[in-house]
Amino acid sequence: QIQLVQSGPVLKKPGETVKISCKASGYTFTNYGMNWVKQAPGKVLKWMGWINTYNGESTYADDFKGRSAFSLETSASTAYLQINNLKNEDMATYFCAREDFSWFAYWGQGTLVTVSA
Amino acid sequence: DIQMTQSPASLSASVGETVTITCRVSENIYSYLAWYQQKQGKSPQLLVYNAKTLAEGVPSRFSGSGSGTQFSLKINSLQPEDFGSYYCQHHYGTPRTFGGGTKLEIK
Numbered sequence: 001q002i003q004l005v006q007s008g009p010v011l012k013k014p015g016e017t018v019k020i021s022c023k024a025s026g027y028t029f030t031n032y033g034m035n036w037v038k039q040a041p042g043k044v045l046k047w048m049g050w051i052n053t054y055n056g057e058s059t060y061a062d063d064f065k066g067r068s069a070f071s072l073e074t075s076a077s078t079a080y081l082q083i084n085n086l087k088n089e090d091m092a093t094y095f096c097a098r099e100d101f102s103w104f105a106y107w108g109q110g111t112l113v114t115v116s117a
Numbered sequence: 118d119i120q121m122t123q124s125p126a127s128l129s130a131s132v133g134e135t136v137t138i139t140c141r142v143s144e145n146i147y148s149y150l151a152w153y154q155q156k157q158g159k160s161p162q163l164l165v166y167n168a169k170t171l172a173e174g175v176p177s178r179f180s181g182s183g184s185g186t187q188f189s190l191k192i193n194s195l196q197p198e199d200f201g202s203y204y205c206q207h208h209y210g211t212p213r214t215f216g217g218g219t220k221l222e223i224k
Contacts, residue, residue: 059211061211061212103208
C-alpha cells in the first residue's frame with residue numbers, strides 16, 4: 001500500500017537548521033511530485049511548495065522562499081524539507097503530501113518542529 | 118494569488134443532521150477544487166477532488182458541488198466520525214491555497 005512516512009519530532013534552537021524526511025513506498029517515487037504543507041499550532045494549513053521528483057525542480061510559495069529548501073534522494077524514494085535559520089514562527093507540524101494529478105490523496109503523518117531557546 | 122474564503126468558520130451540529138460548508142474563490146477555478154477532513158492531531162484526508170468527485174473510500178453521505186468561484190461540501194446524516202476540521206483547496210496552478218477551515222463540532 002502507498003505510504004509516506006516522515007521523520008520524528010525535533011527540538012531546535014532559534015538560528016539552527018532542521019531537515020525533515022518523507023520516505024515513500026508502494027509506488028514509483030519519480031512518477032508523482034511531492035508537496036510540503038505547514039500547520040502552526042491551532043492554525044490552518046499552508047502550502048509551502050512542491051518538488052518535481054522526476055527532475056528535482058522545486059516551486060516555493062512566496063512566504064517560504066529563501067530559508068526553505070526541498071531536495072530528493074531518489075534512490076531511497078525520499079523527499080526532504082530543510083529550513084535554515086529557524087525562527088519561533090517556524091514552530092509547526094510539517095506534512096508531505098503526494099501530488100496526484102494536482103490534488104493530495106496521500107499524506108505523511110506530520111513532523112512536529114519545536115523551536116525554543 | 119487565488120484567495121479562498123470558507124464559511125462558516127465553526128459549526129455545531131448533532132448526529133443525524135445535514136450540514137453544508139461553502140468555499141468562495143477569488144477567481145474562476147472551473148472545477149479545480151478539493152476538500153479535506155482533518156481530525157485533531159492527524160494528517161488531512163482527501164474527501165473530494167475536481168469539485169464533486171469523491172475520493173476512494175469516502176462515504177456517499179459526503180457530496181461536493183459548485184464550479185467557477187462558489188463551491189460547497191454537504192454532509193448528509195452526520196456520523197460521530199465526521200467531526201473535525203474541513204478545508205477547501207484549489208488545485209488550479211500554484212500556489213495551492215487552502216481555505217481558512219471549518220471546525221465541525223458536536224452539539
